[in-house]
Amino acid sequence: MSKTLDSSPSILALYARAALPMIPGASLLPFVPGGGGEIPDGLDLELTGVIAKAEAVAAYAKVCGFTLRDTLPVTYPHMLAFPLHMAVMSDGSFPFGAVGLVHVENSIVQKRPIGIDEEMTVRVRPTKLQPHPKGKTFSLETEVLVAGEVVWESTSMMLRRGGSNGDAPKQEKSFESLPADAPASAEWKLPGDLGRRYAGVSGDRNPIHMHSLTAKPLGFPGAIAHGMWTKARALAQIESKLPDAFEVEVRFRKPILLPARVEFASSNEGEDILFAVRNAKKGTPHLDGRVQPLKATNSKTAPKSGRKKTT
Amino acid sequence: MLTAALEGLIDRYGLQGETLGEVAGGAVLKHSRDRDLTRESVLSTRLAAETPAYDVQQACGTGLETTILVANKIALGQIDSGIACGADTTSDAPIALNEDLRETLLEANRERSTVGKLKQLTKVRPGHIVPAIPRNEEPRTGLSMGEHCAIMATEWDIGRKEQDELAVKSHKNLAAAYDRGFFEDLMTPYIGLDRDQNLRPDSNLEKLAKLKPVFGGPEGTMTAANSTPLSDGASTVLLASEEWAKERGLPILAYISEAQTAAVDHVHKREGLLMAPAYAMPRMLDRAGLKLQDFDYYEIHEAFAAQVLCTLKAWEDKEFCAEKLGKSKPLGPIDRKKLNVNGGSLAAAHPFAATGGRIVASLAKQLNEDGKGRGVISICAAAGQGVVAILEAPGGAK
Numbered sequence: 001m002s003k004t005l006d007s008s009p010s011i012l013a014l015y016a017r018a019a020l021p022m023i024p025g026a027s028l029l030p031f032v033p034g035g036g037g038e039i040p041d042g043l044d045l046e047l048t049g050v051i052a053k054a055e056a057v058a059a060y061a062k063v064c065g066f067t068l069r070d071t072l073p074v075t076y077p078h079m080l081a082f083p084l085h086m087a088v089m090s091d092g093s094f095p096f097g098a099v100g101l102v103h104v105e106n107s108i109v110q111k112r113p114i115g116i117d118e119e120m121t122v123r124v125r126p127t128k129l130q131p132h133p134k135g136k137t138f139s140l141e142t143e144v145l146v147a148g149e150v151v152w153e154s155t156s157m158m159l160r161r162g163g164s165n166g167d168a169p170k171q172e173k174s175f176e177s178l179p180a181d182a183p184a185s186a187e188w189k190l191p192g193d194l195g196r197r198y199a200g201v202s203g204d205r206n207p208i209h210m211h212s213l214t215a216k217p218l219g220f221p222g223a224i225a226h227g228m229w230t231k232a233r234a235l236a237q238i239e240s241k242l243p244d245a246f247e248v249e250v251r252f253r254k255p256i257l258l259p260a261r262v263e264f265a266s267s268n269e270g271e272d273i274l275f276a277v278r279n280a281k282k283g284t285p286h287l288d289g290r291v292q293p294l295k296a297t298n299s300k301t302a303p304k305s306g307r308k309k310t311t
Numbered sequence: 312m313l314t315a316a317l318e319g320l321i322d323r324y325g326l327q328g329e330t331l332g333e334v335a336g337g338a339v340l341k342h343s344r345d346r347d348l349t350r351e352s353v354l355s356t357r358l359a360a361e362t363p364a365y366d367v368q369q370a371c372g373t374g375l376e377t378t379i380l381v382a383n384k385i386a387l388g389q390i391d392s393g394i395a396c397g398a399d400t401t402s403d404a405p406i407a408l409n410e411d412l413r414e415t416l417l418e419a420n421r422e423r424s425t426v427g428k429l430k431q432l433t434k435v436r437p438g439h440i441v442p443a444i445p446r447n448e449e450p451r452t453g454l455s456m457g458e459h460c461a462i463m464a465t466e467w468d469i470g471r472k473e474q475d476e477l478a479v480k481s482h483k484n485l486a487a488a489y490d491r492g493f494f495e496d497l498m499t500p501y502i503g504l505d506r507d508q509n510l511r512p513d514s515n516l517e518k519l520a521k522l523k524p525v526f527g528g529p530e531g532t533m534t535a536a537n538s539t540p541l542s543d544g545a546s547t548v549l550l551a552s553e554e555w556a557k558e559r560g561l562p563i564l565a566y567i568s569e570a571q572t573a574a575v576d577h578v579h580k581r582e583g584l585l586m587a588p589a590y591a592m593p594r595m596l597d598r599a600g601l602k603l604q605d606f607d608y609y610e611i612h613e614a615f616a617a618q619v620l621c622t623l624k625a626w627e628d629k630e631f632c633a634e635k636l637g638k639s640k641p642l643g644p645i646d647r648k649k650l651n652v653n654g655g656s657l658a659a660a661h662p663f664a665a666t667g668g669r670i671v672a673s674l675a676k677q678l679n680e681d682g683k684g685r686g687v688i689s690i691c692a693a694a695g696q697g698v699v700a701i702l703e704a705p706g707g708a709k
Contacts, residue, residue: 054502067314067355070501117503240355 002044002123005084011203014086033094039138040093044125045084051119052076060201064229065236071113073239074248075232077122077152078108079202081142084124085156088140095129096160099206100218103227104137105157107249111294112151114144121145131168135161175249177288178274184263186237187280190225192259198229224255230287234275237264238291241273245294253285262286312501313338313348313398314355316545316665319499320394324549324561327357332390334364335380337373337397339663340445341366342405349396371614372572372692373397374546374667375700379570381550391555395671397664398545404445412439447541449693451578456693457538457615459577459584461527464617466583467624474537474616475519478657481613485654486512488673493653497672501545509540509660537616542660546668548675563705565675565686570700571595577695585618587697588689589625593636595699601685603642606649606701607709608677608686610670613655618691653677666690671702678704685709 057076058068066073089098114120123143129136137159144152191197195209204226207214212222231250235242256262256277266275273291278284313336321327336349345351350364369376374397381393407413412435419431447455454462464474488494489506498505514536524531525538549561556563573591575582588611596603603626611619625631626642633639653673656666667690674686683706689699 057502068312068502069315069318070499115500240357240360 002042002046002125004046004048005087006048008047008050008080009083009087011083011086011205014083014090032092033090033097035095037095039095039126039128043088043091043094044123045087046124047080047084047122049119050080050122052080052116054116056201057116060232063197063201064232066232066239067236070116072116073232074108074110074113074235074242074246075228077114077120077142077144078106078154078228080120080144081122081124081154082203084122084142085140088124088126094126100161102159102161103156103252104159105155105249105251106228106231107155107247109153109247109294110151111153111245113244114146114151118146129160132159133168135159135163175288175290176274177251177285178265178267178276180276180278180283180285182265182267182274182276184265184278184280186264188233188262188264190256190258190260190262192223194225194229194258195223198226202226202228204228220255221257223258225258225260227252227255227287230256230277231289234264234277234287234289235291238266238273238275242291243293246291247294248289248291250287250289252287254279256286312400312543312545313352313396313547315501316398316499316547317352317356317358317394317396320547320549321357323496325559326549328359329392330359330361332363332384332393333381334358334362334394334396335367335377336364336395337367337369337377337664338399339368339370339373340399340401340404341368345405348398352398368664369572369696369698370693371612371661371663371666372690372696372698373664374669375570375671375688375690375698376572376667378548378550378567378667378671379572379698379700382567382570385550385552392549392551394547394549395668396545396547397662397666397668399541399663399665400543401541401662402543406445407443409439409441410443411436415439449577449584452584454584455526456584457526457533460538460615460617460621461531461533463583463585463621464527464532464615467617467621469532469617469620469624471520471532471534471537472516473620474532475516475534477613477616477619478519478537479514479516481651481655481657482511482514484652485510485658488653493673493676497676507542507659509542510654510658514658533615533617537657539614539656539661542662544660544662544665544669546665546672548668548671562679564679565702565704568701568703569595569599570698571598572696572698574697575695582695583621584693584695585614585691585697586621586625587695588691588699589622589631589697590636591697591699592626592687592689593632593638593642595701596642599701601701603645605685605708606645606687607681607684608652608674609645609650610674610686610688611650611655612661612666612670612688612690613651613657614661614691616657619650619655622689622691667698671700674702678702682706683709 061068125141127139129138137157140156142154143150199205208218208220209226215223261280262277263280271293275289277287334353349366353362353364367377377395381395384390415434419428422428422431519536522534522536526533571591571594573587575587577584613619627644629641632641670688678684684704685708686702691697
């Protein structure tokens with residue numbers, strides 16, 4: 001069973017609800033997430049008639065380093081799905097609060113680029129909990145459809161720390177990382193306000209990204225960069241190498257403490273592109289990623305709005 | 312926007328991964344951080360990163376001048392393929408720091424001691440917050456292009472009605488070209504737009520007659536409708552040797568056979584700022600052994616309706632042709648039905664450096680549709696310059 005929304009949920013109100021479980025005892029209230037246990041059925045959400053706003057895409061592209069094109073940056077649909085993610089995780093029947101969850105992995109499949117003016121349906125579904133050595137994981141699965149056809153999919157794996165499942169298998173997908181000694185091709189200087197800038201274009205105002213004063217109470221030494229910003233920035237770095245149809249998986253490693261100097265490295269051989277974001281001084285890994293082109297059968301069924309024109 | 316336009320061309324002609332001879336491009340309004348704009352843009356596309364690129368800037372002539380540069384290198388055998396392009400985003404014009412503030416900051420930077428730096432910084436004044444906004448103004452005359460053109464319109468006695476007529480025709484021709492799908496394979500949509508936003512298909516003389524003049528004072532003849540609005544746009548043109556095109560099975564739409572650039576002294580000799588194409592044309596025609604009447608299409612950039620009309624009048628004027636161009640006979644009139652047949656800048660608007668590419672691409676397509684024929688392009692530019700060129704259909708002249 002899924003609920004269909006006719007407008008995007010208000011993120012600020014959802015944050016308020018998402019944060020409520022942090023107040024001792026609040027989880028006992030029926031409209032506040034919490035109580036532990038399993039993720040119930042019936043939390044799937046669907047939002048129809050979604051059209052990206054050009055100004056919002058432009059602002060997002062600027063913060064992430066993408067060229068503003070007639071098609072959406074590959075990570076952009078995540079922005080459209082984010083309010084639904086928050087709505088799922090702040091539902092009263094959700095077993096725990098969204099604040100404090102760790103984004104450990106994200107994979108996106110783009111079957112074809114989405115035109116900036118195409119009308120989309122966004123669907124979000126949480127999976128069941130899985131034991132993990134450091135706690136429990138679940139995934140938010142997102143689909144974007146245009147005219148009934150799935151054109152974009154994403155899986156975000158979240159970790160809820162706590163409970164000992166030391167012998168549980170790791171849930172992360174295994175893909176080969178770029179060797180740690182692969183030479184860097186770029187260095188990015190990330191300003192201290194990067195989290196606030198990205199929050200402005202994404203709506204993701206998780207306190208751990210906003211300021212050291214709001215990050216410290218949540219156990220971080222300072223504000224940290226958004227994982228999805230890091231992924232977007234990395235893909236912007238190689239945007240001229242990306243095929244129309246591809247899958248990109250990333251593992252989020254150590255958080256990037258802002259401000260920071262980080263370096264980007266990628267492989268430039270074969271069909272797949274392996275890439276990594278590391279601390280520029282210490283080499284600490286922040287993100288590992290892999291781009292894999294989809295087989296031609298997928299991209300052929302992709303009529304593009306506008307861009308593909310033959311003479 | 313330049314990247315998107317390049318990607319459109321790359322998609323259309325299957326240039327993914329190609330190493331081209333070069334990409335020459337430009338923008339008129341450019342921030343200092345946009346150094347190597349064209350090269351950076353190429354690096355964002357799916358062209359091979361080994362494709363060299365450089366920036367060119369010649370005001371409104373930029374787009375056509377890049378075409379000539381690339382075409383000449385191909386003709387000389389230095390390269391076998393290239394892209395000429397241009398882009399301007401007048402809606403996002405760079406705004407510079409207040410000049411006094413800039414000098415103060417540079418002075419402070421030159422100081423070695425902290426005290427010295429602070430001393431310099433005390434010179435910052437509240438008035439310094441007013442930024443330097445780029446203006447459409449001639450540095451040596453202090454007049455805007457429109458004001459210059461108004462002087463030309465008065466000198467050449469160009470009436471309001473004929474300017475409005477040209478504007479209406481421009482809109483009608485562009486609308487008709489869109490309606491018959493002429494731009495289908497020329498236009499790369501960009502963030503929700505797939506046709507020129509400035510186009511007013513229902514433009515008519517009665518409506519235009521009501522507008523107040525914007526240049527030349529209350530008695531002026533130039534209005535917002537018969538002067539071209541500055542806009543955002545990008546254009547690209549793929550140029551190649553015959554062999555290169557044939558190897559890849561690409562269609563040859565047209566050949567570039569001649570080109571000429573000229574300039575006038577608009578400062579001391581008080582020549583019309585936008586009259587340089589009038590001088591460039593006869594030089595090119597003489598070299599090509601052609602008369603002004605030997606063309607099937609005339610693509611004259613409509614910076615202002617008055618500019619087009621002044622230029623045409625000058626070529627018909629015995630005195631001007633004799634004294635200024637050194638011609639015993641005037642170049643003569645052209646068949647107005649052949650002028651800007653698919654619309655001009657008055658309808659499409661004028662994103663400075665992109666206009667030349669727009670005209671070259673549309674004229675080339677038109678000539679290829681006809682199979683035979685010849686077209687001439689004339690573009691006036693700020694600072695008293697003008698660029699003209701001849702395109703011929705693959706089947707030669709009619």
